[in-house]
Amino acid sequence: MHRYFLIFILFLSSTFMVVANENVEEEPTKKRKEFVVMIDPGHGGRDTGTPGTKRYKTTEKDIALDVSLALGKKLAKIPNVKVIYTRTKDTYPTLSQRAVLTNRKKADLFISIHCNAQPGKKGTAYGSETFVLGLSKNKANLEVAKRENSVIFLEDNYEEVYEGFNPNSPESLISLIILQEEYLDQSIEIASYIQKEFKVTAKRKDRGVKQAGFWVLSKTYMPSVLVELGFLTHKKEEDFLNSKKGKKIMTQSLYNAVKKYIELHSKTSFTDDPVVIDDEPIVVEEDAPSRVIKGVTFKVQLSASSKKIATKSYNFKGLDDISREKSGGIYRYFYGKTSDYEAIKRMKAFAKKKGYKDCYVVAFKKGKKVPLRDVLN
Secondary structure (H helix, E strand, C coil): CHHHHHHHHHHHHHHHHHHHHHHHHHCCCCCECCEEEEEEECCECCECCCCCCCCCCCCHHHHHHHHHHHHHHHHCCCCCEEEEECCCCCCCCCHHHHHHHHHHCCCCEEEEEEEECCCCCCCCCCCEEEEEECCCCCHHHHHHHHHHHHHHHHCCCHHHHCCCCCCCCHHHHHHHHHHHHHHHHHHHHHHHHHHHHHHHCCCCCEEEEEEECCHHHHCCCCCEEEEEEEECCCHHHHHHHHCHHHHHHHHHHHHHHHHHHHHHHCCCCECCCCCCCCCCCCCCCCCCCCCECCCEEEEEEEEEECCCCCCCHHHCCCCCCEEEEEECCEEEEEEEEECEHHHHHHHHHHHHHCCCCCCEEEEEECCEEECHHHHHC
């Protein structure tokens, strides 16, 4: 009797184990989307960048490449992180080629690495700084942007490729900020992490997060920063950045900052999560169901300008319900105002038909602009 009872118990146990295993196998597994980091070693080839004090055979392009490759090697070891470079050798990809490649690879983050220079023969400026795209009346910031943008003059057909962009023209710089505005908050976030690491880990002078009109940042459609590791025109800093120890410390600082950013922003990158890509054409039926998000106001950003324009329909191709907001020295112009995301998509489609090809949806919460993806998820 006891023997039959034991056999019965064993049978039930094996049955439960099979059922349990089947349930585990049927549980869907979530796969994380790769987080793609594009690293752009500044300059290259015939474009040497700043030569510094000329005490070394190496120039800006060499230091930028060494740090970029070392950073990429460390980042590639993080699970689900993919690293791509605009160059891995002493070659010269144009600014346009760098931006096109970055967008084609659908990078989640763009980091351009450079070294700084002080005009003249003083050589007293030193320290690290990180730039995001924006306007600046600061003369030093403008000079940095002009120097980095001026490499377009190395190209024979630069006027055609860069559509008349002039690195020395304030009007040209203003035109750059519109497309990158959607990613500005996250660009400032990663820039802040980088500067903190330069100060704490590398013990460098923190020159802060700054804004300036860099062409390459304006054409990359993701959070983007341009890092100036230090001044090669400052002898001690040039010695540091040419040393193995210096490059290793700066690489580690960048790695710490980027790793922190990835940890905070890759957790929503599951392939079965809803993905919103606002720059793709959207076809919305007139009877699409409402999608009202309480506490959020959606608008369509049409343009940005340094000029204050009356919000009359005749100034905006016949569109009504125009609003204007000022941020710094820039006026931003919006069309529509609703908490219904489906309605604002219809307004965006209509604005595009009117000729605003680069318009996009923005979101506000308690009067402050917030990332669109955050409110939709």
